[in-house]
Amino acid sequence: METATKEVGLDNILGTLKKNAPAKSSSGKTYPIVPDQGGMVTQLADSILEYSEYADALKGAKGQITELAVPCYYGANSGKADASSGVVAKASNGREVFISLSSFYSGINNPELLDKIAPNLSQEMERKYSITIKGDKLPKHRENELLSEMVALFGKYGATDALEVKDSYVPVEGFHIGRHIKLTPEQNALLHEQMRCRISVRTKGRK
Numbered sequence: 001m002e003t004a005t006k007e008v009g010l011d012n013i014l015g016t017l018k019k020n021a022p023a024k025s026s027s028g029k030t031y032p033i034v035p036d037q038g039g040m041v042t043q044l045a046d047s048i049l050e051y052s053e054y055a056d057a058l059k060g061a062k063g064q065i066t067e068l069a070v071p072c073y074y075g076a077n078s079g080k081a082d083a084s085s086g087v088v089a090k091a092s093n094g095r096e097v098f099i100s101l102s103s104f105y106s107g108i109n110n111p112e113l114l115d116k117i118a119p120n121l122s123q124e125m126e127r128k129y130s131i132t133i134k135g136d137k138l139p140k141h142r143e144n145e146l147l148s149e150m151v152a153l154f155g156k157y158g159a160t161d162a163l164e165v166k167d168s169y170v171p172v173e174g175f176h177i178g179r180h181i182k183l184t185p186e187q188n189a190l191l192h193e194q195m196r197c198r199i200s201v202r203t204k205g206r207k
Contacts, residue, residue, distance in 0.1 A: 062201040065089055069099040070199075074188040077180045091126075097203055103176035104198040107168030117190045118183055124175045128169040137161055 024090050034041050036190060069087050077083035086100035108114070111122035138146060138159055154160050171179075176197065 016052045051064045065097065065201060066099060066199050070101075070192055071185065071189055073099070074180070074185040074192075075103055078188075080180050081177070083090055083177055083180045095147070095203065097201060100200050102198040102200070103171075105170050105176075106196050107170045108195045109168055111169040114191065114194060115195070121183075121191070123167075123189075124179075125169040126172045127167070128167065128170045130167075132164040134164070154206075 036042050069089065073084075074088065077125050085102075086098055089097040089099065091097065107123070107128065111125040114121040114125070135143075139157060142157060146154070146159060154163060179191070183191065
């Protein structure tokens with residue numbers, strides 16, 4: 001007598017894999033100290049710490065100019081089908097800093113929340129997920145057999161900790177440009193708070 005196989009939904013499968021993922025340790029560690037050789041190690045450490053302050057300042061400046069550039073970008077491109085890829089900031093010496101906004105988005109777990117920004121905005125999202133198999137976590141003596149049957153046998157062989165699941169919703173193709181026509185600058189600003197696109201600040205290639 002054959003037993004009917006119950007169809008398992010995608011949400012259940014991904015949810016099970018997430019629950020089975022091993023917890024990551026956040027405990028602190030103590031590291032060995034590099035021996036100082038004639039003061040060279042100390043000098044290098046001092047230099048790295050000094051230069052990192054400038055790096056932190058640059059990172060902070062980029063973050064601030066990004067926050068100022070985002071509303072300008074959405075306002076300037078509102079209603080345009082050929083939106084620009086970014087905006088520029090003028091320096092006192094006439095040089096430019098280019099702030100670009102790409103079509104790569106961070107993703108959101110619950111797209112229905114976006115409907116509060118604009119009606120049916122969630123329909124502009126599509127599911128994107130990946131399942132990673134950590135080969136070093138698989139039982140080597142049955143590795144080939146396990147891989148041949150993959151997800152269905154992971155629980156049976158006690159190898160669920162070999163899986164990592166990334167699951168979110170991202171905009172459909174073409175939304176990055178179409179958003180300027182479909183949404184107002186205010187709606188784009190709200191969406192930006194929920195799901196940011198990749199933003200870069202650069203000076204190379206600018207006059």
